[in-house]
Structure formats: C-alpha cells, structure tokens
Amino acid sequence: xxxxxxxxxxxxxxxxxxxxxxxxxxxxxxxxxxxxxxxxxxxxxxxxxxxxxxxxxxxxxxxxxxxxxxxxxxxxxxxxxxxxxxxxxxxxxxxxxxxxxxxxxxxxxxxx
Amino acid sequence: xxxxxxxxxxxxxxxxxxxxxxxxxxxxxxxxxxxxxxxxxxxxxxxxxxxxxxxxxxxxxxxxxxxxxxxxxxxxxxxxxxxxxxxxxxxxxxxxxxxxxxxxxxxxxxxxx
Numbered sequence: 001x002x003x004x005x006x007x008x009x010x011x012x013x014x015x016x017x018x019x020x021x022x023x024x025x026x027x028x029x030x031x032x033x034x035x036x037x038x039x040x041x042x043x044x045x046x047x048x049x050x051x052x053x054x055x056x057x058x059x060x061x062x063x064x065x066x067x068x069x070x071x072x073x074x075x076x077x078x079x080x081x082x083x084x085x086x087x088x089x090x091x092x093x094x095x096x097x098x099x100x101x102x103x104x105x106x107x108x109x110x111x112x
Numbered sequence: 113x114x115x116x117x118x119x120x121x122x123x124x125x126x127x128x129x130x131x132x133x134x135x136x137x138x139x140x141x142x143x144x145x146x147x148x149x150x151x152x153x154x155x156x157x158x159x160x161x162x163x164x165x166x167x168x169x170x171x172x173x174x175x176x177x178x179x180x181x182x183x184x185x186x187x188x189x190x191x192x193x194x195x196x197x198x199x200x201x202x203x204x205x206x207x208x209x210x211x212x213x214x215x216x217x218x219x220x221x222x223x224x225x
C-alpha cells in the first residue's frame with residue numbers, strides 16, 4: 001500500500017487561502033479519485049480521473065479544482081478555503097474502473 | 113446519480129455474535145458492490161466485493177449477499193471478534209470505464225468481549 005502517498009498528512013490553513021493536497025501513486029493506475037470524509041456523511045466523492053488529462057466531477061465538487069497532467073499525480077486544490085472544507089481527504093487509485101480501490105493515508109485539513 | 117443508504121449507523125454486539133449491515137442503492141444499472149473496513153485513524157481497506165452476476169460471496173467469517181431485484185446488499189460477519197471493531201462502508205457503482213464508487217455513510221461496529 002505504500003504505492004499511493006498523500007501529502008501533507010496534516011494541514012492547518014486560514015479561510016480564503018489556496019491550498020493544494022498532493023496524491024502520488026507508483027502503480028501507473030489509470031483511475032484516481034478524491035473523497036472527503038466527515039462525521040455523519042461517510043466518504044463523498046469530490047473529483048475523479050480516468051486517465052491523464054481526463055477529470056470528472058463527483059458529488060461535492062464546488063470549491064475544488066483538480067488536474068492530472070501525469071498519470072501518477074492527482075493534486076486537489078482548494079482555491080479559497082472555507083471552514084466547511086475542514087475534513088479528512090482521501091485519495092484513491094484503481095487499475096481499471098470500479099475495481100479494487102486502494103486508498104492513501106489521508107490528509108487532515110483544518111481551515112480556521 | 114447513484115445514492116447509497118446504509119443501516120444501521122451504529123451496531124454493538126458481543127464477541128462471538130453475528131453482525132449484519134445493510135445497504136440499498138438507487139441506480140438499477142449499478143453492478144459492483146464493495147465493502148470497506150476502516151479502523152480508527154487509518155485508511156479504508158477493501159474486505160470483500162460482489163458483482164451483479166453473483167448472489168452471495170464468502171470469505172472466511174465474512175459474507176456478502178446481493179438482491180438486485182430489491183436493490184439491496186448486506187454484509188454478514190459471523191463469530192465476531194474485538195478486532196472486527198471498526199467503521200464499515202458499503203459502496204455501489206458501475207463496473208465500466210469512466211465512473212466512480214458512491215459510498216454509504218458508514219456503520220460503526222463495536223464488538224465487546
């Protein structure tokens with residue numbers, strides 16, 4: 001599972017600042033995903049990508065931007081952080097479609 | 113789009129008892145149903161999955177059943193042990209290119225010895 005890494009593990013930022021969460025995988029998996037986890041809401045899909053330069057919105061995309069210029073990287077940017085974006089963010093990858101997701105260790109983001 | 117409901121939100125059992133978690137989904141086209149276990153402070157990990165052409169699948173003490181007509185699927189854990197204590201998530205999705213899983217809100221299972 002060390003093949004998918006997220007950074008940073010913890011981040012505190014101020015309201016209105018831009019922050020980027022990084023996700024890197026070494027398997028050359030085609031699919032990558034971003035979820036946020038909040039108490040009472042489970043895991044909610046933010047964005048996903050089926051391949052380099054292909055991204056799609058998930059359930060809660062507002063306030064987030066993604067890019068995928070290289071297969072192995074899938075950064076998530078909060079353009080202007082809000083307190084409601086305080087959450088634990090998980091990146092995941094999958095070799096093909098909805099099969100065998102492997103999650104990263106997560107980034108705990110606090111917006112103050 | 114897909115919507116997944118999961119029940120119960122919390123479940124407490126005695127060691128050795130069985131535990132059942134149920135999920136319903138809305139999109140009749142969904143054909144892939146995995147279950148993930150998340151221990152405190154850790155990442156979710158896949159424990160078992162089932163595809164729509166199968167009604168039941170077992171792996172040691174864990175089993176999943178699927179009823180496509182009713183659009184619901186369940187996780188069954190037998191002979192529970194304290195190390196089974198965790199949050200369990202069901203998910204549903206299309207087993208095809210260009211889609212992603214939608215998760216239920218999770219069930220916190222507590223197994224007391």
